[in-house]
Amino acid sequence: MLIKRRLSNLFLMIGIMLALNSAFAFDADPLPSWNDGAAKKAILNFVAKTKEEGPSYVPPAERIVVFDNDGTLWPEQPMYVQLAFAIDRIKKLAPKHPEWKNTQPFKAVIEGDLEGLKKIGTKGVVELIMTSHAGMSAEDFDKIVKEWIATARHPRFNLPYTRLAYQPMLELLRYLRANSFKTFIVSGGGVEFIRPWAEKTYGIPPEQVVGSSIKLKYEDNNNKPEIIRLSEINFIDDGAGKPVGIQMYIGRRPIAAFGNSDGDVKMLEWTTSGNKQGLGILVHHDDEKREWAYDRQSDIGKLDKGLNEAQKRGWTVVSMKNDWRKVFSFEDKQQDINATGNDGQ
């Protein structure tokens, strides 16, 4: 039996050595959708230094990395996806709520006043969903979100929203996890809207999603207990709320943070002012052709203070136009179609 075990160890060793050898020798680019440039270099260097023996080494357990969601991992134009969800839901529920016809913001939703709704902000969206889905169980809400996300389509790309997760960020999430980073979402959006699809889309499990939340209540419900959604905001995970959310839910300072708007500035500030050299990255929406171009003056995802702070604090600004070889996974196909003039499908 001892011989058997020794034999197995020997084979394991040989296998692992050969595997390592071939991994090093033939290592493919872990970030193929990133063009070679300062941003890609900053990320690769940071990860390498984290693993290197020396002052920048970070033990795997402390390799916490946080990502904003809207505008960082998927598009937030022409409106927050969660707002599109809220609008669809409110329209569906409106017949049962005649009072909404005269109450804002429901009135604007029902009348299709999208310009007015654009300015609603994170808190407004959370409130909209909260008030329209209060009194319902968390489980039922989860089902509603899953059904919606499976069927709704983005107005510009006519694809399910989850297919719009930025390809370079999906590669980055995988690359970081492969290097023992623990990936978290820290979003201003409602946590119960993101959790139902984040695992499938980003590989991020529910327990690694931090977001805005409403208060919840446990009800026995005749031995069929339920968690009921209340009509009261619990926590807004935006701006200075982001580092607070990180402390409350994660309990460790991240060593890398990715955002795209002024709502992420405090999160990046917190991440990059620890004892260890933290990585701060802002995704800059400057690609009108493939996605959208907006920054200092935008209603949605305004990036003004962030661009100033990036310079002062040495954060890396990712140009979607120049740093990303592709934005979406479906792009190559479309480009091929365009290139060959084959639009006859």
Add this chain to the structure above:
Amino acid sequence: MLIKRRLSNLFLMIGIMLALNSAFAFDADPLPSWNDGAAKKAILNFVAKTKEEGPSYVPPAERIVVFDNDGTLWPEQPMYVQLAFAIDRIKKLAPKHPEWKNTQPFKAVIEGDLEGLKKIGTKGVVELIMTSHAGMSAEDFDKIVKEWIATARHPRFNLPYTRLAYQPMLELLRYLRANSFKTFIVSGGGVEFIRPWAEKTYGIPPEQVVGSSIKLKYEDNNNKPEIIRLSEINFIDDGAGKPVGIQMYIGRRPIAAFGNSDGDVKMLEWTTSGNKQGLGILVHHDDEKREWAYDRQSDIGKLDKGLNEAQKRGWTVVSMKNDWRKVFSFEDKQQDINATGNDGQ
């Protein structure tokens, strides 16, 4: 190159198969401090079924297991450890707070009225620590907890508190993790008191500790940002708060829950009333000799409703006296010492 990679795969496969084979053939008891009996059997069966193909199979990502802390993972007698911490701290801070001499519960602490303090409960302890450590940064509080836990000693065992983690539970935590369970603490105690030492003691990282909390505030502090502890309770993670805390922080219903008092009943109820067969376990303190014996009438860790519910709902009650071969890791040594009459050290 392709051949080399195939070769490495082949060796890896052979190695893994042999390793698995010998693992099954020579598998040691994963729970050596548990006596053979109904409780141990229930745990082993549950884990085996979770991994078996069939209706009880649970994918690894959903193998969420939650543990109460005080009285479940370590002793809560003669008082909650966190209360011992609060008392030490308040005595230390008292000279700077002359007003405490006339304010309860500070007065009781300073005067050593321990009987009065015993009845203070989870919320009382959280409030005590909150008010005495408000205005301080989370980072500084973390340091204070770490220093205290490294030096304070349990009055009965004269050992650091972390050495009193129940040996059978440490084995259980390891065993569950080895079977792809994700282990969480869900405690009525303050989350910022538990996180600083939970990873070293239980192998549970800060982001997997759910507990009671106070409100926090982010402050720029002239570019040296801090998270400041406020003097306001944010969330009490006890009783019906436990399933709510689970939903807020974990976002998935656990498939196994371990507790020891009536404050854990709702958590077990929630865990065992899902679609999948959930495991509910109550640790029963019935070993006066090695630990303490208390249940239905106790001020601390009262277990009354829980014992009734266990019968009704098929929860397993663990007798510390009968089900645990040892309670503490240092026991064998002490027993050996007693057995040989060698007390001359």
